[in-house]
Amino acid sequence: MKKIELVALFLLTAVLFVGCTAQQSAKKEPSLKDALAGKFHIGTALNANQITGRDSAGVRVVKEQFNAIVAENCMKSGEIQPREGEFDFSLADQFVDFGVENDLFITGHCLIWHSQAPRWFFTDAEGNDVSREVMIERMKTHIYTVVGRYKGKIKGWDVVNEAIMEDGSMRNSKFYQIVGDDFIKLAFQFAHEADPDAELYYNDYNEWYPGKRDAIVQMVRSLKADGVRIDGIGMQGHVGMDSPSLEDYEAAMVAYANEGMKVMVTELDMSILPNRRRDVGADISTNIEYQQELNPYTDGVVPQEKQDEWDARMLDFFNLFLKHSDDVTRVTLWGVADGDSWKNNFPVRGRTDYPLLFDRNHEPKTAVAKIIEAATKQ
Template sequence: MNLKLIPLGIFLCLACAVAQPPPPPAEPALKDALAGKFYLGTALNTAQITGRDAEALPVITRHFNAIVAENCMKSGQIQPREGEFNFTLADRFVDLGERNNLWVTGHTLIWHSQAPRWFFVDDQGKDVSREVLIERMRNHISTVVGRYKGRVKGWDVVNEAILDDGSWRDSKFYQIIGEDFVRLAFEFAHAADPEAELYYNDYSMANAGKRAGVVRMVQKLQQQGVRIDGIGMQGHVGLDYPALSDFEQSLEAFAALGVKVMITEFDLTVLPSPWQNAGAEVSANAAYSEKMNPYPNGLPDSVSQAFDQRCLDFFKLFLKHQDKISRVTLWGVNDGDSWRNNWPIRGRTDYPLLLDRQNRPKAVVRAIAKEAAATSGR
């Protein structure tokens, strides 16, 4: 080539093109990195479901292949007054999942929290009879599950019925019906959609007491001939709790029951807790103080690295037991969506998910993808 014949502008462009370094590799899509291992899901909020958060859908469909309703399917929102069902937002949630070929999970049919007060009382404000509450349960579950028959693939049928020591939570369902309320809920859900998968879901599942209590409950349901397809281990964890060995022991104990295991609400807080080894009791809260909100403007490198390592350790555990785990669901799309910013102390800034507030994958995502690739041949 005769360089003297090349115009100066073109020569400079050629020089820039030659000198320019190659672009960095694109961050892996989370769902692709974990393909063949388990579904990777996320919880959707109102803004994401309605499209008000316009940036959310491309992020959701790129990184996730499963979704769960964060709030719009809870009984207080679905049936705020007896017989008055509001399916507007739930319909849009299910439609979004179907249009984008996502595994859709309904959350949750029976939960003591965020249930409408009328569910448990009569016109005089007194507790209803066992028979009335059972019929209200039957009607609610049959109506909701029946509406989405064949469309919602799995349901969190009962949420958080067992305490950390393994005893029954003294909820209104338990006070009025007794432990049979769990059996009845699963039976009603199965009757409404015989093909849907049915799950029990709870937090602090690494605790030995809760582990034993859930195992006892599920074994009794199985002995009664009740269909239960899976156990959801809410993964609300911190930098120093729970011990991975305890989490693994519970995972193995639940899988030994012959049911699927799901990590249903994974997030990893980096913030201090007002209580040691906090679980996820939504009614608990504490007062705000600046010392309890140490990273309002971003994480120090040391904390960010600790997050990455702890998160990777959990995903290594999930990959180790991929034959037992059917789904890992993050409780939110990005850090800004997370309930952790307001629980147990409102107004804090937390960093608990795999995508930052700008929907950018964190450094640990590439490490998880590398670990997943390494397990493919095992």
């Protein structure tokens, strides 16, 4: 072989080696799901654009970073059964198919919730409240149909959502008014009958309030005493920069774990914006009048010191989850990237918020690397 050919071969080999090494190096960059493997699932909520693939950038982030998904809206009763007996599974089927194809832990959200429920669910042809018997039968039909369709595919269900108030009293929803507080027991019973292998959860916000925390604990004890299956408590995790305290949040986590419950952070986001009220939680009926001082970062730029503060608090929460990883089974962000978040319009319409781990360009925020570093050290 001529000298020039040997040199060319050497150079080609070197280029290929460098290219392969660079590619392998890029592949070694840890993701959230890599760093948290063996600790808990890390998930996100999917909207319609991601489920259908229209948001290709969002889909890329989901596949790269997360190993669990939940539907943001397409499995709520108003979406899935808009008229009695007329079920629309088109988007829900795509959501479940995406999860199965990508080997993701799929959570169904949610079966019984007073909000985003179709009006017919509670009324007769004349618009009057239906009887307790009719209401129970409608609950049973809805749960059997939805849970039964995805038996073996959906691993866990948010069976009842937001039924308890901050002071520990029952929310005066139509389910409570018509059926009574045993609507919770019946919902869990029906869900278990529809899929005996699926995990069943109670999901709520502001679940760190002492009154609500203690009422949830009592609800768990009552269900278990009656032989009704309940596997976990979903702590929605809609938090702010100054509330709740880590101590209060941890106390709730410990209280639920002490009852034998799996603890899940199911709808995590952390608003970086100022708030006039500390008790807003996730009650979507809340609406605070727009004021410019409540929307300070409209141009997409968050001051570095404020971003550092946000990073530190988000890391504090993840360190708390890691500390209790024996009990925490899943942490799910309520959205993929900042542009997707419902917090852009809640509780003040028209705001620009930055509550998630990925920015509007679907790039990881600085907090992501810090979370990955903390997880890999444990």
